[in-house]
Amino acid sequence: MDRFLVISSDGHAGPRPEVYRDYLDPQYREEFDVQHAARMDALDRAGGLLEMAEETARWATGKEHGLAGAWDSERRNEVLDADGVAAEILFVDGLTEQNSPPFGGDLGLVPMGANPELQWAGARAHNRWISEFVAQSPERRFGLAQVTPFWGVDEAVKEVRWARENGLRGIMMPHLWLGQDAYHHPKYEPLWAACEELEMVIHFHSGAAPAHEYFGAAIFAPQQSTEPPPEMPGALGIYVTEVAWWLTRPVVFMIWGGVYERHPRLKTAITEGTSIWVPELLELMDHRYTEHHGTAKLGTGYKKHLKMKPSEYFRRNVRVGSSVMSRREAELRGEIGLDTIMWGTDYPHPEGSWPKTREIMLETFRGLPEDEVAKIIGENAADFYGFDREPLEAIAERIGPERSAFRGVDS
Amino acid sequence: MDRFLVISSDGHAGPRPEVYRDYLDPQYREEFDVQHAARMDALDRAGGLLEMAEETARWATGKEHGLAGAWDSERRNEVLDADGVAAEILFVDGLTEQNSPPFGGDLGLVPMGANPELQWAGARAHNRWISEFVAQSPERRFGLAQVTPFWGVDEAVKEVRWARENGLRGIMMPHLWLGQDAYHHPKYEPLWAACEELEMVIHFHSGAAPAHEYFGAAIFAPQQSTEPPPEMPGALGIYVTEVAWWLTRPVVFMIWGGVYERHPRLKTAITEGTSIWVPELLELMDHRYTEHHGTAKLGTGYKKHLKMKPSEYFRRNVRVGSSVMSRREAELRGEIGLDTIMWGTDYPHPEGSWPKTREIMLETFRGLPEDEVAKIIGENAADFYGFDREPLEAIAERIGPERSAFRGVDS
Structure with a gap:
């Protein structure tokens, strides 16, 4: 091939709020109207969040045609073709015209402040919609269902099966448990088993963080508050400093908890939290697994159930979706892991x-070994997700970035 | 001087439980008896924690003479002389014969599960005791009061003043807020102001982590539970992976919250969490402060109140107590910060x-530039804490490690 096969590990799709309303079970539509109005109203009083919404709106101005790819199937393929991207992993959206799934069924799936029944209703509205969206171009779209494990593990397993039967190939789970049981708890065992059996890839996606610590408790239930949140200086700076750490936490719990020891074929992707943290995290976990002096007082019982080092589970079972990765990350690809990184565009988000x-791909990868670039921008994802290569390569041959352009000397 | 001046940034002292009982206000002694019995009983049912207590007891066997330095003033100076240490920063203990201050007034000062009045009673019992312990050898002992800010900021300020008037020169504060307001909240302003005014150094010390997430909710209130905690595989592995991160969190909140902007002379030490995280944390915060694309949607309002980069506050206001640091940390001293690191022994703890x-100092530092070793193992602490150098240098001249021994070629 003269062109690269590009797969974005990080795409977002979702319809506008009024369409989500139609995908809700009818008994939830009245509550939708109440909460949607309250949410729009709260946004007006939200300080830093308002500035955030305004910045996003400013960025979006003039880009309406392309942004409609968030929900319009033909438009999306047109955008992808122009961008050189053959296929995508599809998460919920939430930034494009306030199109989060309702009732906290969104990218965070945060349990704090959520009503379990309503959160499931919102998540299912998205799952139905994304299932149809994937079906409109199945060879290019790897769709994820929203699944929360906190309101009954059986319920979560049921949704995983529904998703598999409806053309979805993975799930997105919350990476914050905030008072619920963490992911080393044995109660989640049936969920890990179902995902392994059905080859459903588990995803954690950046964004959620304990915002109640940064902004005050009202942040997770703005519609219940009539007061503006207190002025908390630096809250957003703290958020952007910590956000990737919260994202990586579930895999730390799952590795030490023996989830990948018991489920060697269970796959997990950690998306849009950079990949710069990988070497240090693996070194730290392996150090804690092998060294003795610093942890002597802990005995050795805590690691008996792990036959391999933490990093070995990570390398076997986990991939990292690094969206719009930096040149520095590209240069550190050896330490981060040449087979670990899956590049992503984060379309249609402003970052x-x-x-x-x-252009950005060229800036990031020009001059690096061609086979290594190929892995990072497409082939790792093709292998990990088990994409059908033939139709994708036909698309790539037509729209993919030309390999020759990357052969600069700009290393 | 032919010998190094060594100051340990990390020492622990505290009397046995029955002595703490005497330092409690009388009205709390009956409750002490009840809780102390329940605590000893809960330990027998605590799974991984029991193994931990047994490992510590095994290590302690045969070391009883030296361990008594945890509460015996003369014994402590004898131990320090033998170890080559001239002076110490003194935190509470808790490992040596279960000698934590009562009622959660311990090294964690964790608010979750604590009774505010009792926690203060336990903390004050320690503060009275440590004040007397420091007075028995004031030139060698920099004592810290236990201060929690969660049960009223005025109460905390009062204790800071009491501590200053009673020969203590700094405070130890909890680094977990767990449902209480975090340290960027404006309500803590009087506490930062008091510490700056009185030149009381704020300390955070490793150990506490959200153990309720790792082991289940009963862990912070074992005396209220009659059941053994659930079996949570890998809980201790998760703990040792995350523990340093939790320790560094308060300073992230304080930097972004503008605490050091408003209080340029406020000093903070972060102790026993290694120093290996310093370069990456500072780079991450500075990146978030200066870059635009990834945080464009946040606007710029979140950093307007900071005149300097986060790393500049850190370098000016913060030091890191790195106990028994590794050779790798010693080799990375340039990136970590030659003026940042303060070496510590963690006496009398098994790690x-x-x-x-x-011997361990020699292994860690042999062959490195002598003036740099001198800073790390003593002079940084002497400057930061404002020790009276003359009496310390007289002690060091007698018992300090000989500089010549460090001049090996083992770099």
Whole structure:
């Protein structure tokens, strides 16, 4: 091939709020109207969050045609073609015209402040919609269902099976438990078993963090508050400092908890939290697994159930979706793991590479070994997710970035 | 001087439980008897924690003479002389014969599960005792009061003043807030102001972590539970992976919250969490402060109140107490910060260097530039804490490690 096969590990899709309403079971639509109005109203009083919404709106101005790819199937393929991207992993959206799934069924799936029944209703509205969206272009779309494990593990397993039967190939789970049981708890065993059996890839996606610590408790239930949140200086700076750490936490719990020891074929992706933390985290866990002096007082019982070092589970079972990765990350690809990194565009989000994906890819990868670039921008994802290569390569041959352009001397 | 001046940034002292009982206000002694019995009983049912207590007891066997330095003033100076240490920063103990201050007034000062009045009673019992212990050898002992800010900021400020008037020069504060307001909240302003005014150094010390997430909720209130905690595989592995991160969190909140901007002379030490995380944390915070693309949607309002980069506050206001640091940390001293690191022994804890401090120091530092070693093992602490150098240097001239021994070629 003269062109690269590009797969974005990080795409977002979701319809506008009024369409989500139609995908809700009818008994939840009245509550939707109440909460949607309250949410729009709360946004007006939300300080830092308002500035955030305004910045996003400013960025979106003039990009309406392309942004409609968040929900319009043909438009999306048109955008992807222009960007050089053959296929995508599809998460919920939430930034494009306030199109989060309702009732906290969104990218965070945060349990704090959520009503379990309603959160499931919102998640299912998305799962139905994304299932149809994937079916409109199945060879290019790897769709994820929203699944929360906190309101009954059986319920979560049921949704995993529904998703598999409806053309979805993975799930997105919350990475914050905030008062619920963490992921080393044995109660989640049936969920890990179902995902392994059905080859459903588990995803954690950046964004949620304990915002109640940064902004005050009202942040997770703005519609219940009539007061503006207190002025908390630096809250957003703390958020952007910590956000990737919260994202990586579930895998730390799952590795030490023996989840990958018991489920060697269970796959997990950690998306949009950079990949810069990988070497240090693996070194730290392995150090804690092998060294003795510093942890002598802990005995050795805590690691008996792990036959391999933590990093070995990570390398076997986990991949990292690094969206719009930096040149520094590309240069550290050896330490981060050449087979670990899966590049992503984060389309249609303002911090993503769209609509300049081709240029940004060149800046990031020009001059690096061609086979290594190929792995990072597409082949790792193709292997990990088990994409059907033939139709994708036909698409890539037509729209993929030309390999020759990357052969600069700019290393 | 032919010998190094050594100051340990990390020492622990505290009397046995029955002595703490005497230092409690009388009205709390009956409750002490009840809770102390329940605590000893709960330990027998505590799974991984029991193994931990047994390992510590095994290590302690045969070391009783030296361990008595945890509460015996003369014994402590004898131990320090043998170890080559001239002076110490003194935190509470808790490992040596179960000698934690009562009622959660311990090294964690964790608010979760604590009774505010009792926690203060336990903390004050320690503060009275440590004040007397410091007075028995004031030139060698920099004592810290236990201060929790969660049960009223005025109460905390009062205790800071009491501590200053009673010969203590700093405070130890909890690094977990667990449902209480975090340290960027404006309500803590009078506490930061008091510490700056009175030159009381704020300390955070490793140990506490959200153990309720690792082991189940009963862990912070074992005396209220009659059941053994659930079997949570890997809980201790998760704990040792995360523990340093939790320790560093308060300073992230304080830097972004503008605490050091408003209080340029406020000093903070972060102790026994290694120093290996310093370069990456500072780079991450500075990146978040200066870059634009990834945080464009946040606007710029979140950093307007900071005149300097986060790393500049850190370098000016913060020091890191790195106990029994590794050779790798010593080799990375340039990136970590030659003025940032303050070496410590962690005496009398099993993961510390006692009774082999002289040998371990040699292994860690041999062959490195002498003036840099001198800073790390003593002079940084002497400057930061404002020790009276003359009496310390007289002690060091008698018992300090000989500089010549460090001039090996083993770099």
